[in-house]
Amino acid sequence: MRNVILVGPMGSGKSTIGRLLAKELRLAFKDSDKEIEQRTGADIPWIFDVEGEAGFREREQAMIGELCASDGIVLATGGGAVLRSENRAALRSGGRIVYLHASVAQQLERTSRDRNRPLLHSADPGRVLSDLMLVRDPLYREIADLVVETDERPPRMVVEEILDRLHTLPPR
Numbered sequence: 001m002r003n004v005i006l007v008g009p010m011g012s013g014k015s016t017i018g019r020l021l022a023k024e025l026r027l028a029f030k031d032s033d034k035e036i037e038q039r040t041g042a043d044i045p046w047i048f049d050v051e052g053e054a055g056f057r058e059r060e061q062a063m064i065g066e067l068c069a070s071d072g073i074v075l076a077t078g079g080g081a082v083l084r085s086e087n088r089a090a091l092r093s094g095g096r097i098v099y100l101h102a103s104v105a106q107q108l109e110r111t112s113r114d115r116n117r118p119l120l121h122s123a124d125p126g127r128v129l130s131d132l133m134l135v136r137d138p139l140y141r142e143i144a145d146l147v148v149e150t151d152e153r154p155p156r157m158v159v160e161e162i163l164d165r166l167h168t169l170p171p172r
């Protein structure tokens, strides 16, 4: 196992659970979105405003490529990281992939408090999240080694399940 990579929709808990999991595994934690922000010197909403989603996806692909070449990290990706086939290939070769599943209702609840997800700056964020899930759920499943349910489960419990199940995975 080189790296552990978390994929899943906005509000599934990738950033939160990634940090906890890295601590348990004594690995470094990297959040693709945070790395993009540091590299760009601007936050995600600014990048979407100025460069559009297309500009963000270019930066995201470059960052995913770089981070997947690392060794010994827990990587939290952004919810759209699976959209490009180049990213899916990089993620697959980068390590074990855990899909954090969450219902749209839970995604909505967990993302309603902050404004740093530009795709949800919409009159109907629930509709946006369910439309995105239709497209992305098959892509998360396509590359996942593990699918873990996060609905109504505290982060600690999700981390425990990942730790238990990571050890039982057959070699690829």
Ligand SMILES: Nc1ncnc2c1ncn2[C@@H]1O[C@H](COP(=O)(O)OP(=O)(O)O)[C@@H](O)[C@H]1O
Pocket: 008, 009, 010, 011, 012, 013, 014, 015, 016, 017, 076, 110, 111, 150, 153, 154, 155, 158
């Ligand atoms: N399993 C969980 N149960 C309750 N709240 C959670 C859980 N996972 C994450 N959260 C909360 O939901 C919000 C979004 O989590 P975050 O880790 O940023 O998700 P993501 O990176 O997948 O978009 C944060 O406020 C976080 O504290």
Ligand SMILES: O=C(O)C1=C[C@@H](OP(=O)(O)O)[C@@H](O)[C@H](O)C1
Pocket: 008, 009, 010, 011, 014, 015, 033, 044, 077, 078, 079, 080, 081, 116, 117, 118, 119
């Ligand atoms: O789903 C998406 O397309 C996005 C998810 C965000 O990350 P989180 O999944 O960590 O919220 C961030 O990468 C950007 O706002 C786009």
Ligand SMILES: [Mg+2]
Pocket: 014, 015, 033, 076, 077, 078
């Ligand atoms: Mg995140």
